[in-house]
Amino acid sequence: MLSLSPSMQAKLDQRATTFCHCWRVARNDATVKGFTDHDRDLTFNDMTFRANTGLSASQLESSLGFAPGTGEAAGALSDESLSETDLLNGLYDSASVETWLVDWTNVTDRALLDIATIGEIRRGENAFSAELRSSAHVFDQQQGRAFQRSCSADFGDTRCGLDVMAPGFHATGVVAAFVGGAIDIDLSETFDSGFLTGGALIFTSGANQNARLTMKSHRQENLRASVTLWTPPGGVIIAGDAVLMTAGCDKSPTTCRTKFANIVNFRGFPHMPGNDRVIAYPSALAPAMDGGSFFK
Numbered sequence: 001m002l003s004l005s006p007s008m009q010a011k012l013d014q015r016a017t018t019f020c021h022c023w024r025v026a027r028n029d030a031t032v033k034g035f036t037d038h039d040r041d042l043t044f045n046d047m048t049f050r051a052n053t054g055l056s057a058s059q060l061e062s063s064l065g066f067a068p069g070t071g072e073a074a075g076a077l078s079d080e081s082l083s084e085t086d087l088l089n090g091l092y093d094s095a096s097v098e099t100w101l102v103d104w105t106n107v108t109d110r111a112l113l114d115i116a117t118i119g120e121i122r123r124g125e126n127a128f129s130a131e132l133r134s135s136a137h138v139f140d141q142q143q144g145r146a147f148q149r150s151c152s153a154d155f156g157d158t159r160c161g162l163d164v165m166a167p168g169f170h171a172t173g174v175v176a177a178f179v180g181g182a183i184d185i186d187l188s189e190t191f192d193s194g195f196l197t198g199g200a201l202i203f204t205s206g207a208n209q210n211a212r213l214t215m216k217s218h219r220q221e222n223l224r225a226s227v228t229l230w231t232p233p234g235g236v237i238i239a240g241d242a243v244l245m246t247a248g249c250d251k252s253p254t255t256c257r258t259k260f261a262n263i264v265n266f267r268g269f270p271h272m273p274g275n276d277r278v279i280a281y282p283s284a285l286a287p288a289m290d291g292g293s294f295f296k
Helices: 006-013 082-088 134-142 255-257
Strands: 018-027 032-036 042-044 047-050 071-074 097-101 112-122 128-133 170-181 182-187 200-203 210-220 226-229 243-246
Touching: 018 047, 042 112, 112 134, 134 255, 182 243
Parallel strands: 032 047
Antiparallel strands: 018 032, 018 097, 042 047, 071 128, 097 112, 112 128, 170 182, 170 243, 182 226, 200 210, 200 243, 210 226
16 A cells, blocks of 8 residues: 655645656666656656656556556657667666656655556657556566476576686677678687677667677678677667677587587476377387387
């Protein structure tokens, strides 16, 4: 239940109130921004909530049970507040949004209404709208391990055990050219062609700074690499942009063993029988189906 101070409750009981909404948006890259629908900036909790950003949000609609509550935030795209490039590069995916009710004449009278997570984002020509999900949406996410032939770990996470920043697994570089969807990069390390395929390319400067994208292909000759991306970044790529590139993993046991020497941490079940084994029938021409191992 929402707890209000006596002075705030008294102001709400009046016919005319002096309340506005403030939103604190915390991205996963530690960037925090504040917005308000008031006509001037407000400051509290060491955060300035900027006015004239065109941002508005609806309250979360919730019900009994574990069904997640949903709402919506909408606003204008602006380089000073919420830029189109940051949205396209996924910097606001899964960001936390706090909704505050604040008395603009005395910001000490305020109440935290909701804490939500940004879900699906839809972009228009000059504006955007984002789905807001309550904390209950976590219950819809898959928990535990899945039985699958490929590795269920993400390359470099705690279950994988490898450090992507270890020597031989990453390189820094500078964009030399961007032509026809291919990015030519001068790297600090040499790799065999294909070694970085499926890995991450992170822009550390330029219009796409902090954007993390997946490499579709990687070709290299000496220190000059040419890569393509599965998804283009939201901003313009120009020569001189600095990048960080990490090795790619196709989650197969062969790659885990030969490329990374990490088969002991492989998190899949490569010998799990597939559908062909389930529907197979005894045959003199087929391997014996005596309940023993198929891998001898």
